[in-house]
Amino acid sequence: MGIQIGVDGGGSKTEIVALDQTGRVLRSLRKPASNYHVVGMEQAVQHIIEGIGEALQEETLEGIGISLAGIDTPEDWKIMADGLKKRLMILAQETMIPYPEVPVVLENDSFGALMSVKGEFSGNVLAVGTGAVALGVNNEGEVFRVGGWGYLIGDQGSGYDIGRKALTAMAASFDGYGPKSLLETTITEHLRLAQVYEIKDWLYRSKRTNKEVAALVPVVVETARMGDCISQSILVEAGRALGLLTRALLRKTKGLELGLVGGISCIWESLELSFQSTLQEEFTGLQLLKPIYPPSVGAALLSGISQVRRIIF
Incomplete structure (x- = not known):
């Protein structure tokens, strides 16, 4: 065998x-x-x-x-x-x-x-976890890749991107130069910090990985469900960014199927509306697939x- x-x-x-x-x-x-x-x-x-x-x-x-x-x-x-x-x-x-x-x-x-996605070298996939990349194959067998540039210049809409923006919003809320956000409290409690300012030690002294920053995504989703406008806007921006990534790929491959792979599937309902709104005029028949x-x-x-x-x- x-x-x-x-x-x-x-x-x-x-x-x-x-x-x-x-x-x-x-x-x-x-x-x-x-x-x-x-x-x-x-x-x-x-x-x-x-x-x-x-x-x-x-x-x-x-x-x-x-x-x-x-x-x-x-x-x-x-x-x-x-x-x-x-x-x-x-x-x-x-x-x-x-x-x-x-x-x-x-x-x-x-x-x-x-x-x-389908066990075939065809179609398109949006792979989003800590980072974000889209890959597709057109009818002629040509391979196209969009995104995957890394956290310094890319990965918009990724888990790391969402987590980093949440930490930025937390600091801005605490200092008062940004809108007040429940993230100030929810992240502090989630990380078991005594006060907001301890986030500096958590981030820098412990040399946190991108994956650990991305692990804050569920906190952002839950805070958004609590009605926090800042958390909601972070998720809207993420969905839109992934929509732009997908649109760029589909323009190359001309496909109308997209597999969703990675941790993105766990929070898709929080991203889908802004994702779809970015694509709806140009790719109205897009079918989203779960990997088999x-x-x-x-x-x-x-x-x-x-x-x-x-x-x-």
Whole structure:
């Protein structure tokens, strides 16, 4: 029996699955982070190779799909491919993997997200968690990506963006140079701070990650439900920003289907109205889809796609 192995890696964890020829998950496991910008190249490669090795058993290996956060530029891809290639060759000697007959795909995690929507290398996906990126494939098989520029110059509408704006509003409310907001109280209580000013220690002394800032999103949603206008406006802006991201992608792909992947699905009702209003005149028939597979399965399915980048042995 042949299997495909999928690796979905990010800044907090790495999910690995083994699929049989029917797409059934035979094994699944989790390893620590594999975004090399977060944990370094050595640790990222180690976690990926360990996961692949543990997912392999007696079956015939037909392909490996590796879908990782942090593979954003050609240089990122080359660095990661070179690191993985050496360790994969060692693994091949131990397990008799017949490279180069077995394809090994390496792509950004948005590719695994796209495949998770319908199991096909087609359509469009909006992947929003800590960051935000949209990826699509048109009818000619051309691949387009919008967003994914990182938190310094992009990621508008992302979890980090919402959390950062909430913290900014909290400080402005406390100092009095901005509108009064319930975020001043709700964030303080959520983080168990004695007073608002302790947010500086929480942020800077502890060197909080973007993921920890993004974890404030549920607080913003709840505060918006309490009637806080500032929280409501932050969510409206986020929905609009994601609408603009999607519009830019759909203009390139001409598609009318969009998969929603990531933590965005948990708060979609708070974003949908402003998101749809940004698109309604130009893309009135847009259909929103929930993914049918987890991203790790999407990564495994990537190994059978020809339009993606492969590690050459």
